[in-house]
Amino acid sequence: MKLLSGADFRRLESAVQSAELRQQVISDNVANVDTPNFKRSEVLFEDLLTEAMGTSEGSISGFRTNAKHIPIGQSSEVPAPIVVQDETSSINNNGNNVDIDREMSLLAKNQLAYNLYIQQVNHDVSMMKTAIDGRV
Secondary structure: OOOOOOHHHHHHHHHHHHHHHHHHHHHHHHHOOOOOOOOOEEEEOHHHHHHHHOOOOOOOOOOOOOOOOOOOOOOOOOOOOEEEEOOOOOOOOOOOOOOHHHHHHHHHHHHHHHHHHHHHHHHHHHHHHHHHHOOO
């Protein structure tokens, strides 16, 4: 039985990990706001996940009844988050491109997403516990 190793739970686990990584990257950006020639970084995950799942417009997905079937459209593979550096822009005269207001808003947005992911994990685990115990 694949209670915690199903595709949905793996995607949720990867989303939590990407939010943790994003927290570290944003914190690094904020810490280096005054460092000359520092270039900000960001984490790419959601677009990679959407692409891997094949949920973009115009795509089709097949239903697999056996693990040996060839997947059509939607993939069960969960991509790893990628950290990319923005080398193209410069906000300050010292070559730094960290905008503290933008970073703080991204930090708040990431915290909300992380809380949502953790709530979903807790919900999934409590539903399994309810199913095992047989009580509400």
